[in-house]
Structure formats: C-alpha cells, structure tokens
Amino acid sequence: MFGWEFPPHITGGLGTACFGLTKGLLKHGVDVQFVVPKAYGDESQEAVRLINASDVTVMMKDPIFREYWNQITYMEIGSNLIPYVGPEDFQQMVSENLKVKVEEGSRVFSEKFQFSGKYGHDLMEEVARYALVGASIAANSEFDVIHAHDWLTYSAGVAAKKISGKPLVVHMHATEFDRSGENYNENVYEIERKGMAEADRVITVSNLTRNIVIERYHIDPDKVITVHNAVEPPETTELVDAEKHVKEKIVTFLGRITFQKGPEYFIEAACKVLERDKNVRFVMAGTGDLMEKMIRRVAKLKISSNFHFTGFLKGENVDRMFAMSDVYVMPSVSEPFGISPLEAMRSNVPVVISKQSGVAEVLDHVMKVDFWDVDAMADAIYGLLHYKSMHSMFIEHGTEEVNNLKWESAALKVADIYKSLV
Amino acid sequence: MRSICLYFQVHQPFRLRTYRFFDIGADHYYYDDYQNKRIARRIASDCYIPANEVLLGLINEFGSAFKVTFSISGSALEQFKKYTPEVIASFKRLAKTGNVEFLAETYAHSLVGLNDPAEFKRQVEQHAAAIKELFGVTPTAFRNTELVYSNSIAGQVLEMGYKTMLTEGAKQLLGWKSPNYLYCSAPHQRLKLLLRNYQLSDDITFRFSQQDWSEWPLTADKYVKWLNDIDPKQEIVNLFMDYETFGEHQKAESGIFGFLRAFPEQVIKTQRWTFSTPSEVSEDLQPVAGIDCPHAISWADEERDLTAWLGNDLQDEAFSSLYKVSDIMLHCTDADLNRDWNYLQASDHFYYMCTKWFSDGAVHHYFNPYGSPYEAFLNYMNVLSDFLIRVREYAENEPVSVIEATVKAVGTTKEKVSPAAKVPAKKEIKTKAPVAAKPPKKAESKPRK
Incomplete structure (x- = not known):
C-alpha cells in the first residue's frame, strides 16, 4: 500500500483513513506493507509494516527507473499546488528542500532519497522519486495486490504494477476538482487520470466522487467501486468536559479555510441567525488561504463580537472545541467524504452538512442543506439551537449511526475487491 | 344477503x-x-x-x-x-x-x-x-x-x-x-x-x-x-x-x-x-x-399503531406544543387563527416527521414533500412558533373567558393579564385586522423557546 502520510503525522483526513482501513484489513486477514515517503519512527505499527521510502535503495541503472527519472524534468511545480500544507510547516519544508537539493549533486548510480513527506514546493519531484521507490520495492518484495492512496502515490502504484505485473487498486480520497474547483492543475489531473486508467479497480470514498471519476476522468464505470469511509471508535469513551466560559450557544466550523470548505457560506448563515438571536457565538476554527478574506467579511457584516477565529487546532484542542459546541456545520462546496462531522457526532454535537459531501450519503440523523442555500443553513442552525427534540434526536440517533460506520465493514469491501483481482 | x-x-x-x-x-x-x-x-x-x-x-x-x-x-x-x-x-x-x-x-x-x-x-x-x-x-x-x-x-x-x-x-x-x-x-x-x-x-x-x-x-x-x-x-x-x-x-x-x-x-x-x-x-x-381496545390503534403500517404520527421526540414536541393553546383556541373567534388552527392539526404534518422509515422508506417517500423528517419538523416548528405568538397576543387582548383559559394554558403570561383592564376588549378591531399586520416588536426579538 502506498500512502503519503500515516498517523500521527497527518495534515488532513487521508492519513487517518489509511490507518483505519489498514486496521480493518488486518481483521479480515490481509497483511499490509505500508510505504510512506518519510517515517518518523513513532507511527502505530499495530496493523501494518511501515516502510520508509527514504530508506529504500533505488538502482538507477535499471532503464525503467531512468524512464521515471526523466519524467521529473518535465514536471514543474505549479505555485498554487500546496493542497494541505499548514503554515507552520512551511518554513521547515523549504529548508528540507534545500538539503535535498544539495544532496542531488552527489548522486551516483545507486542511492537513497530523502523525502520530506510534506506537501511542499518540490512536491512533483518527490512524487516522481517516490514512484522510483515504489518500483524498487515492487521488484524486491512479495505481495498480491498494489493499493495506492491519492494521486501523490499513483505514479508509484503504476510503476510497481509495471515491474511486478500485479493488479493495481487506486483509491480516490479526493479529486483535483474537489481541491481546486475549476482552476485545476493539469499535471495533477493527468497523474490522477493516468493512475485510474492503468488501475484494475478504482475505489472512491463516495458516490459523489465516483460520479466525478466517471464524468470528468472518463473512467470505465464498471471498475469504479464506492467504499464509504468509516470512523475509528474513540480511544477513550470519556468525553472531554466542556470548559465553556460563555453562556451563549456555540456554533462551530472546523476545517481548512479554503474554497473547498465553503467558509463564506457559514459566515452568511451566521449573520442571518445573529440578526434574530444574539445569544449565539460562531467559531471558525482552522486556517487557510481564505482566512483574511473571511475576517474582512465578518468585520464588514459587523458581527465580529459574536464571531471568532481560533486559528489552526490540533489534537486535544479539537476535542475541546467539539465539547464546547452546540452545533457543528460543514458547508463544503465539494467534499469527497468528510470525516469531521462524524467526529462531531461522536462528541454528541448535532451537525449540519452540505448535500455536496460524500458523508451525506451515509448519514440520516443530520441536517442536509445545499452549500449555497444559506437560508436553509441558517434555518437548520436556528432549529437545532431552539427546538429541543431535534437536538436530542440528533444526539440519540446520531451517535448510534456513527458507531455503526465501522472500518471493519469498509475493509471487508476492500478485501473483496482484492479477492476479485487475485 | x-x-x-x-x-x-x-x-x-x-x-x-x-x-x-x-x-x-x-x-x-x-x-x-x-x-x-x-x-x-x-x-x-x-x-x-x-x-x-x-x-x-x-x-x-x-x-x-x-x-x-x-x-x-x-x-x-x-x-x-x-x-x-x-x-x-x-x-x-x-x-x-x-x-x-x-x-x-x-x-x-x-x-x-x-x-x-x-x-x-x-x-x-x-x-x-x-x-x-x-x-x-x-x-x-x-x-x-x-x-x-x-x-x-x-x-x-x-x-x-x-x-x-x-x-x-x-x-x-x-x-x-x-x-x-x-x-x-x-x-x-x-x-x-x-x-x-x-x-x-x-x-x-x-x-x-x-x-x-x-x-x-x-x-x-x-x-x-x-x-x-x-x-x-x-x-x-x-x-x-x-x-x-x-x-x-x-x-x-x-x-x-x-x-x-x-x-x-x-x-x-x-x-x-x-x-x-x-x-x-x-x-x-x-x-x-x-x-376491548385500551391502546389506540390505526390502519397504518404493519404495526397498526400510532407510531407513524406520534412517538419520536420530534413528533411529541410538535404535538404537545400545538395543543398547549387548545383552551384559548376553543373560544377564539378570529377567522384566520381558526383556519390555521385547523390546518396545523392535520395528521400529515406529524407523519412527515416520522423517522421509522429511514430503512424502508419506499411507500412513504411518495407522500412526503420533505427530504427528511428533520426538515419537516424544522419547518413545522417555525410555522408553529409564529402561530403560537399570534394566539398569545390574541388572548392578551380578549375578554375574560379567553383570558382565564390563557392563564390555565400558559403560566408565563399570567402576570401580564389584568382581566378588569382588558375586558372592554378590542375584539372587533382584532378580528378585522389584516393577516399581514405588522407584528409587535416583542415578537421579533423573542421567538418561542
């Protein structure tokens, strides 16, 4: 299995999903080797054998490696191509890049690459090098199926397939259209398309994504299968105590503040609710390229006294944020799946999600609205804050619903796909 | 025969x-x-x-x-x-x-x-x-x-x-x-x-x-x-x-x-x-x-009981909120309020809020104009909130019989009602008032809890 990240070193839902899936696969007797660009040594290896791509030796003499290496020269990095990066990681990434550049000069015929495992400036180059590593691993180890997660690893998957002749499954956690809308990066699109075209099966995380794959990438529908994501059961059953120091109700947005997540719709809906009910506070937790624009919009609407920005939240702070929230809103414009509403529901927070999210396909006990329909969104928020039974029904049935979304069942579908290929 | x-x-x-x-x-x-x-x-x-x-x-x-x-x-x-x-x-x-x-x-x-x-x-x-x-x-x-x-x-x-x-x-x-x-x-x-x-x-x-x-x-x-x-x-x-x-x-x-x-x-x-x-x-x-039939039955579904209309939290809250004003409405002479009182009682509204069909919705989807029971509830409660505000305003301006019913039904308005002062009611004015009359300020800032 090729992935770009693995807990605890994650920037989004991808690593978490890979971890859950591998744990589920273990229960169905599937033995997984997981290749990450950079292993830090503290990853959980309870379910997988983690292979650090940075430790793998690549034989540069082999012509097939040369072919891949040549491609690197074609791939220039688009400047808008930093899909997941957090700002505090940025500095570090740039310095690491410099280090790699220096090492390049002394490259001989057989060598190891140092990967940053991040989403930095030389991402395209890392992707291509990772493909070489993939090919090398494929040539030197025993396995039955290759499974590649998201476009970053597709080249590695394809290379591994070419070397070994084993079947390839690619897993679409997000498409370039989800990340960038219509201003998509053509290089990324091409890697995604090629990866799916070469693959024997394409797994999509929702029917929403499946449709995009079929319509925008022209992939044969027969080989595209939806396996909805699931959520790991909480490590402790104990919920974080709400340390709420304000008496008002709290409505939360938690995610990257980017085009894809629809933060502006949350603000417009907040404004509508506040016109009627001042006893509510809205929180936008996260960071992203639209953050400044959002702060300006909130100021313009004159709701800053009831609207708060927290910046990027991690780990325990996320749990604390959920514990304080009375309603969680995910207004995503395009969300292949969207795991955060499930986390909110598990913390007993009722959620409002956009119909344009894959997770809407598997949930009943939530409010579903179109991301652009701010009236409906405001109405849903207002209803959850004012009508008791709705709140209580969401909590009662929502928790049960989430607990039934098990990685074990998702993994069973994946295992069945493997079986159909070997 | x-x-x-x-x-x-x-x-x-x-x-x-x-x-x-x-x-x-x-x-x-x-x-x-x-x-x-x-x-x-x-x-x-x-x-x-x-x-x-x-x-x-x-x-x-x-x-x-x-x-x-x-x-x-x-x-x-x-x-x-x-x-x-x-x-x-x-x-x-x-x-x-x-x-x-x-x-x-x-x-x-x-x-x-x-x-x-x-x-x-x-x-x-x-x-x-x-x-x-x-x-x-x-x-x-x-x-x-x-x-x-x-x-x-x-x-x-x-x-x-x-x-x-x-x-x-x-x-x-x-x-x-x-x-x-x-x-x-x-x-x-x-x-x-x-x-x-x-x-x-x-x-x-x-x-x-x-x-x-x-x-x-x-x-x-x-x-x-x-x-x-x-x-x-x-x-x-x-x-x-x-x-x-x-x-x-x-x-x-x-x-x-x-x-x-x-x-x-x-x-x-x-x-x-x-x-x-x-x-x-x-x-x-x-x-x-x-x-002998101690527990109510109906002609709906396999269970032939009331669960299509009542029983989940949504239905019960909506139903009980609605009937809180039935004492007032029994004496109400306002034509618009009486019309809404009838229309809002239709069993269909509660049927749309039923959650037991998430699994086998086939028959019921056909009759339901809402995407989910929660949407149905939300919309109904918004309407009901407005209706209840109107009923209470009406009751505050009405003669003794209605006021007594009000006091019985809505404990909170008690202190506001002083029957003697309100008896020379503005009943005629009230019943003739157009439907879309501008609501008093108070209604805007305080929707029903």
Whole structure:
C-alpha cells in the first residue's frame, strides 16, 4: 500500500483513513506493507509494516527507473499546488528542500532519497522519486495486490504494477476538482487520470466522487467501486468536559479555510441567525488561504463580537472545541467524504452538512442543506439551537449511526475487491 | 344477503410553504398555494373525477344494489371549493342518488381524539355541519382520522351521538376472530364497530399493480371468487381504502378503473352479496362480541399503531406544543387563527416527521414533500412558533373567558393579564385586522423557546 502520510503525522483526513482501513484489513486477514515517503519512527505499527521510502535503495541503472527519472524534468511545480500544507510547516519544508537539493549533486548510480513527506514546493519531484521507490520495492518484495492512496502515490502504484505485473487498486480520497474547483492543475489531473486508467479497480470514498471519476476522468464505470469511509471508535469513551466560559450557544466550523470548505457560506448563515438571536457565538476554527478574506467579511457584516477565529487546532484542542459546541456545520462546496462531522457526532454535537459531501450519503440523523442555500443553513442552525427534540434526536440517533460506520465493514469491501483481482 | 361495505377516504392536507425562522413574527401566511393547487388539480383529474364517474355509472345501472360510502375531510372540502369546484359538483351528483353515505370525521383530519375531548367534539361538529351544507345529509356513522380507535375514543364518539364507528380489523384487536362480523365496543356497548378487512382491502390498495405478487394480475373474477369463498356464516366484508388508490397510487394504466367497475358488476351478478353502507349494516345486524381496545390503534403500517404520527421526540414536541393553546383556541373567534388552527392539526404534518422509515422508506417517500423528517419538523416548528405568538397576543387582548383559559394554558403570561383592564376588549378591531399586520416588536426579538 502506498500512502503519503500515516498517523500521527497527518495534515488532513487521508492519513487517518489509511490507518483505519489498514486496521480493518488486518481483521479480515490481509497483511499490509505500508510505504510512506518519510517515517518518523513513532507511527502505530499495530496493523501494518511501515516502510520508509527514504530508506529504500533505488538502482538507477535499471532503464525503467531512468524512464521515471526523466519524467521529473518535465514536471514543474505549479505555485498554487500546496493542497494541505499548514503554515507552520512551511518554513521547515523549504529548508528540507534545500538539503535535498544539495544532496542531488552527489548522486551516483545507486542511492537513497530523502523525502520530506510534506506537501511542499518540490512536491512533483518527490512524487516522481517516490514512484522510483515504489518500483524498487515492487521488484524486491512479495505481495498480491498494489493499493495506492491519492494521486501523490499513483505514479508509484503504476510503476510497481509495471515491474511486478500485479493488479493495481487506486483509491480516490479526493479529486483535483474537489481541491481546486475549476482552476485545476493539469499535471495533477493527468497523474490522477493516468493512475485510474492503468488501475484494475478504482475505489472512491463516495458516490459523489465516483460520479466525478466517471464524468470528468472518463473512467470505465464498471471498475469504479464506492467504499464509504468509516470512523475509528474513540480511544477513550470519556468525553472531554466542556470548559465553556460563555453562556451563549456555540456554533462551530472546523476545517481548512479554503474554497473547498465553503467558509463564506457559514459566515452568511451566521449573520442571518445573529440578526434574530444574539445569544449565539460562531467559531471558525482552522486556517487557510481564505482566512483574511473571511475576517474582512465578518468585520464588514459587523458581527465580529459574536464571531471568532481560533486559528489552526490540533489534537486535544479539537476535542475541546467539539465539547464546547452546540452545533457543528460543514458547508463544503465539494467534499469527497468528510470525516469531521462524524467526529462531531461522536462528541454528541448535532451537525449540519452540505448535500455536496460524500458523508451525506451515509448519514440520516443530520441536517442536509445545499452549500449555497444559506437560508436553509441558517434555518437548520436556528432549529437545532431552539427546538429541543431535534437536538436530542440528533444526539440519540446520531451517535448510534456513527458507531455503526465501522472500518471493519469498509475493509471487508476492500478485501473483496482484492479477492476479485487475485 | 351478506353485505359488502365499500368506504373510501378522501383527504388532502394544506401543505406548508418553506417557512424560515426569520419569517417568524414577520409573515403569517403558511401555505404552499402553488403545490396545494397543483396537487389538488392533478388528483382531481387523475382520481376523483374519473372514479366518481365509474361509481355514478354503477349506481345508474344497478340502482339500490350498489351503495358506497365516503369520508371527506374538511381540508379536502376546502381545497375542492378553492381549486376544483368540479369535484364538489361531482360528489353532489353522487349524493343526490341517495346511494351514498357520508361519514363524520374530524374537520381538520387531526389526531385530537387522543388528547382533547372538547376540541375533538368541536371538529366533529364543524365537519358534520360542512357535510350537511354541501350534501344535504347529516352523518350518522363516524370514522376517526387514520381509523385511530381506542376505548376512550369510543366513549367520546358515543357521547357525541354516533352509534356506529369504523376502524381497523387489527390483529391486536381481534386475535383469532374474523373482521367479517359486526362488533361493538366492550366498555361502550351501544357503539357498533365495523372492522376493516385489511387482507382484501390491501389486495386492491397496495398489491393491485405489484407484478411480483403471486396473485398478479388481480381480475374481478378472481377477487369475487375470494369473496364467495368466505365462510357463508360471516356477515360483512368491510373494504375500506384511500380513494386516491384509484388513479393515483394505482395508475389508470394498471387497469384499476376497469377493476373498480367490473368487480361490483360481478358481485351483483353472482347475487351472493349486496352492497350496504355502515349505517345500514349497523341497523340490520346484531354485534357478535365486544371489542376491548385500551391502546389506540390505526390502519397504518404493519404495526397498526400510532407510531407513524406520534412517538419520536420530534413528533411529541410538535404535538404537545400545538395543543398547549387548545383552551384559548376553543373560544377564539378570529377567522384566520381558526383556519390555521385547523390546518396545523392535520395528521400529515406529524407523519412527515416520522423517522421509522429511514430503512424502508419506499411507500412513504411518495407522500412526503420533505427530504427528511428533520426538515419537516424544522419547518413545522417555525410555522408553529409564529402561530403560537399570534394566539398569545390574541388572548392578551380578549375578554375574560379567553383570558382565564390563557392563564390555565400558559403560566408565563399570567402576570401580564389584568382581566378588569382588558375586558372592554378590542375584539372587533382584532378580528378585522389584516393577516399581514405588522407584528409587535416583542415578537421579533423573542421567538418561542
């Protein structure tokens, strides 16, 4: 299995999903080797054998490696191509890049690459090098199926397939259209398309994504299968105590503040609710390229006294944020799946999600609205804050619903796909 | 001769428009006129008009050998008057033949029989008056919304002067007994009960066009054979169904109208059965046993209970919030409030909030204008919030009798009410006030909790 990240070193839902899936696969007797660009040594290896791509030796003499290496020269990095990066990681990434550049000069015929495992400036180059590593691993180890997660690893998957002749499954956690809308990066699109075209099966995380794959990438529908994501059961059953120091109700947005997540719709809906009910506070937790624009919009609407920005939240702070929230809103414009509403529901927070999210396909006990329909969104928020039974029904049935979304069942579908290929 | 009792339910609710929370206190019109008109017209031309034609044809051909019974809710009657007067005219033609019985029911097609005897009585009276006015007959037999029935309802119905009532032949009621006899209520033995034969009724309403049903296609020959196979000692077969079965649930292309015409013809020709109305049956036959029903039943779903309308938190909150003002509304003389009071009680609103069909929604999705029960609840509660504000404002400006009821119903307004000061009421001004009158400031800042 090729992935770009693995807990605890994650920037989004991808690593978490890979971890859950591998744990589920273990229960169905599937033995997984997981290749990450950079292993830090503290990853959980309870379910997988983690292979650090940075430790793998690549034989540069082999012509097939040369072919891949040549491609690197074609791939220039688009400047808008930093899909997941957090700002505090940025500095570090740039310095690491410099280090790699220096090492390049002394490259001989057989060598190891140092990967940053991040989403930095030389991402395209890392992707291509990772493909070489993939090919090398494929040539030197025993396995039955290759499974590649998201476009970053597709080249590695394809290379591994070419070397070994084993079947390839690619897993679409997000498409370039989800990340960038219509201003998509053509290089990324091409890697995604090629990866799916070469693959024997394409797994999509929702029917929403499946449709995009079929319509925008022209992939044969027969080989595209939806396996909805699931959520790991909480490590402790104990919920974080709400340390709420304000008496008002709290409505939360938690995610990257980017085009894809629809933060502006949350603000417009907040404004509508506040016109009627001042006893509510809205929180936008996260960071992203639209953050400044959002702060300006909130100021313009004159709701800053009831609207708060927290910046990027991690780990325990996320749990604390959920514990304080009375309603969680995910207004995503395009969300292949969207795991955060499930986390909110598990913390007993009722959620409002956009119909344009894959997770809407598997949930009943939530409010579903179109991301652009701010009236409906405001109405849903207002209803959850004012009508008791709705709140209580969401909590009662929502928790049960989430607990039934098990990685074990998702993994069973994946295992069945493997079986159909070997 | 043995009797077949053929009764059709006619009902259309006033569907609510999308009503947002920011409309509360600002806009007091709640109905989706476009949808209501569109649906009323469609069903009129697909179902009511052609089905009435078939029945009229049968009556003209067979005279007193063919009889049929209707129950038409008050809200359906209002919609016909408003959108499809030809349907009223068509029912009037049927009424004129004298072969049609019209049943009494709650005007609002409500579930009020379960919780408020005074309002229950008011609605039944309003409905009886409407039937009398339109069709010139006063109903003598009663059927409750969704055939909801219990011992307590039986007592109330008897008290209103009805001697005959229709309900579901539910298993939990009958056990091993057959629905094909006349029964009576065990605690109120003067109330005779006709029980629906759900097997034979559902063969038409649900299964008629189901191609995977082993008996498909259902022909009049086959159906009449089933009727004739019934033990000769059994006295009546009660076929109760939604009238929308004909042409709406079962489309015209399925041959349902041909069946509606052919099966009575066949029955009359074989001369083993006659068609009777509930009041006739109740007059002619003696009840064979008493039926005890401590827990309310209905004709819905496999469970034949109330869970389609009441029982989840959403339904219960909406239902109890609505009836908090029933004491005030009993004395209310404001025409707009009374209209909304009726329309908001329709059982349909609560049906849309049912969550038990997330797994097998097939049948129910069709009737439901909302994407989910939560959307239905949200919209209804927004409307209800506005309605409750209006009712309370009305009560604060009304004479003593209403104020007393208010104090009883809404503890919180107590201190504001000083009866002596308010007695020279502005009642006339209030009733004439236009619907969209500007709401007082207070309503805007404080929606109902």
